[in-house]
Amino acid sequence: MSGADDQERAKELARLWQASVVPVEDEAVLEARRERLLPAIGGAIARGAERRKRAERFRRVTRGLAVAAGLAVAAGLGRIALSSRSAAPHAEGRPESGVVAVSGVVTLTHESRTAVVERAALSVGDSVVTAVDATAEVRLTNLVHANLAGSSELAVVTPVRSTHRVRLDRGRLDAKVDDRPSDTPKLVVETPNVDIVVTGTVFDVDVTRAEADAPAKTDVHVTKGRVAVFRSGVFVAAVTAGGVWSSEGLATAVEAPAPAKDTASAKDAPAKRGTGVHAVVAAPEVPAARPGLPSSGTLEDAELGTLAEENALFQRALEARRRGDDGSVADTLAKLLSRYPGSPLAAEARVERMRALARAGRKDEAAREARRYLAERPDGVAREEARRLVMPGETGD
Numbered sequence: 001m002s003g004a005d006d007q008e009r010a011k012e013l014a015r016l017w018q019a020s021v022v023p024v025e026d027e028a029v030l031e032a033r034r035e036r037l038l039p040a041i042g043g044a045i046a047r048g049a050e051r052r053k054r055a056e057r058f059r060r061v062t063r064g065l066a067v068a069a070g071l072a073v074a075a076g077l078g079r080i081a082l083s084s085r086s087a088a089p090h091a092e093g094r095p096e097s098g099v100v101a102v103s104g105v106v107t108l109t110h111e112s113r114t115a116v117v118e119r120a121a122l123s124v125g126d127s128v129v130t131a132v133d134a135t136a137e138v139r140l141t142n143l144v145h146a147n148l149a150g151s152s153e154l155a156v157v158t159p160v161r162s163t164h165r166v167r168l169d170r171g172r173l174d175a176k177v178d179d180r181p182s183d184t185p186k187l188v189v190e191t192p193n194v195d196i197v198v199t200g201t202v203f204d205v206d207v208t209r210a211e212a213d214a215p216a217k218t219d220v221h222v223t224k225g226r227v228a229v230f231r232s233g234v235f236v237a238a239v240t241a242g243g244v245w246s247s248e249g250l251a252t253a254v255e256a257p258a259p260a261k262d263t264a265s266a267k268d269a270p271a272k273r274g275t276g277v278h279a280v281v282a283a284p285e286v287p288a289a290r291p292g293l294p295s296s297g298t299l300e301d302a303e304l305g306t307l308a309e310e311n312a313l314f315q316r317a318l319e320a321r322r323r324g325d326d327g328s329v330a331d332t333l334a335k336l337l338s339r340y341p342g343s344p345l346a347a348e349a350r351v352e353r354m355r356a357l358a359r360a361g362r363k364d365e366a367a368r369e370a371r372r373y374l375a376e377r378p379d380g381v382a383r384e385e386a387r388r389l390v391m392p393g394e395t396g397d
Helices: 002-018 028-091 250-255 263-270 307-325 326-339 346-359 363-376 383-390
Strands: 096-103 106-110 114-118 119-121 127-130 135-140 144-148 152-157 164-177 187-190 195-198 200-206 217-224 226-233 234-238 245-246
Touching: 096 106, 127 135, 135 164, 195 200, 217 226, 217 234, 226 307, 234 245, 307 326, 307 346, 326 346, 346 363, 346 383, 363 383
Parallel strands: 164 187
Antiparallel strands: 096 119, 096 135, 106 114, 106 127, 127 152, 135 144, 144 164, 152 164, 164 200, 187 195, 195 226, 200 217, 217 245, 226 234
């Protein structure tokens, strides 16, 4: 079929289409159809709008929850940070005092109520008792860490001119006291017969009785540092590292000095724990009462504000002696003696300075120091040594 025939055929079909009759639907049928379709279309539009509203509300709620969760997390982190900041000074500054049962039965009496404890806070007025096979750890703020042995009884009492004060009625206390310098003693340990004043050291105290109704005996051993022992407010002994002091025979030692002994022999005497051997600076060398310390009463009435500095100067001199620096020993002890002439350490400081000057070859100064010692303590334990320095080649009583 040619192209002309195709065109003709198309024209014919167009004429036929134009001539055809389009049937017209009945108006009632159309109206019924409109009544069915229009509500359906309106309902579909309404349902779509509702779905969009619900989706928008969900998005708003989700965003709100996300913001609230973020704020809650931020607030929680803020509280944690604030808690950490507020807890840190407490932990590093002055943590609470407390007792921890390490083994056996440990009882705590607080406000007249006694109970077996594993861990508890400690306050003034409380007392701790350990059974025969028990041990406990005791902490007094951040200054004193101690172990309480079996069959011991320890009470926390009101401190006076000291940071902490405890009473050991029986048993054994091994303590470590913070050694940073302070104006007042960090701890005073009361026993039935003496008070032990501690500025910073490692030491132990043992209170025993031969029989239940026998007088108590107090033994003190110092591992590091130095402690001072007082009886009724009067200084009786200073115990240094490695030294042992016992209250056995204390009454006669305080009332009348023991016979003089050669200093070298005293220095060489073994200071063994449990032997009752006194430290070199124990009771036989009893100085006059220190200014500010009462001749009667308790140590609570004493002025102990300079004890820490006196201790620090003496320890500095001992360190210099260990280094072999006799010049520093002499100079440091001269400061101690000039600043605190009534110190409980004065007698020992003068002896140590006298020896340091002699070792350094400063014989004239050593002789002057020896004369001062003899004038102050003619019956002192180092009198023979001092006389040899004053009168070389001569000895005698």
